[in-house]
Amino acid sequence: MSKPTLKLLAAAATLAFAGHAAADYPLMNLVADKVIQKYQSATCEQLWAQKQQPKGEQEQRLMSLLKSDPQLRTAFMNKVAGPIANKMFDCGMIP
Numbered sequence: 539m540s541k542p543t544l545k546l547l548a549a550a551a552t553l554a555f556a557g558h559a560a561a562d563y564p565l566m567n568l569v570a571d572k573v574i575q576k577y578q579s580a581t582c583e584q585l586w587a588q589k590q591q592p593k594g595e596q597e598q599r600l601m602s603l604l605k606s607d608p609q610l611r612t613a614f615m616n617k618v619a620g621p622i623a624n625k626m627f628d629c630g631m632i633p
Contacts, residue, residue, distance in 0.1 A: 563613050570617040577622050582629035589631070 577585070593601070604611040626632045 566614055570614055573618050574621045577625045585629055
């Protein structure tokens with residue numbers, strides 16, 4: 539994920555924890571849309587190269603936030619799962 543995407547995800551998670559996020563997580567929706575766009579516009583070679591790179595500290599921290607907030611994680615996964623899985627299938631990354 540790019541740094542702006544990670545920052546938006548951090549903001550969405552922070553707002554969710556602070557109890558200020560709307561029920562539909564508008565910031566999470568923005569981040570999810572950016573993630574979907576990234577996968578849809580990336581070539582298979584780019585996705586394979588990104589998969590080989592280690593996750594940065596900020597991305598690891600954000601993943602922890604998603605792991606610790608089941609509602610935010612569910613909303614995020616429900617939005618991005620289909621487009622990401624289809625691209626990964628097309629690229630031979632999943633059977």
